[in-house]
Amino acid sequence: MLSKFSAWFVNPRRNPLARLHRNxxxxxxxKYGLRYDDLYDPYHDLDIKEALxxxxxxxxxxxxxxxxxAMDLSMKHQYLPDDVQVRIPCSSL
Incomplete structure (x- = not known):
């Protein structure tokens, strides 16, 4: 029961609150020129390492x-200009 709930709770396709958080x-x-998928750490998960x-x-x-x-911009306390930021549709995330 708990595993089904936790799977629903963190799935952005099913839970509107998870979708809002992801967005x-x-x-x-x-603002730093990153994609949501760039946060996945290949050293933490072997599946991510294999996919990369x-x-x-x-x-x-x-x-x-x-x-x-992104690390350079973060250290300089700056953001990318609005015209350089890439708009990615939410369906691809």
Whole structure:
């Protein structure tokens, strides 16, 4: 019973509160030029590590560049300009 509830509770496709939280986090990440999927840590989960290993090299390089840019902007206490921020539809998150 508890596992079904917890699966529903954290699933943004089923729970509107989880969807609102995901969208709020995604909008804050967009200020640094990040995507929601960039938060997944390959050292924490072996499935993420394997998925990144299967991606094309240019996709992994773009992810690494986004992470470096976000760290640089965070240390400078700046955001990306509005015209540079990429708008990603919520359905792709």
């Amino acid at each position: 709020a986090v995604a909008s804050r990440l967009r 290993a299967r991606l094309p090299r240019e996709v992994v390089d773009a992810r690494n560049q986004r992470l470096k840019r």
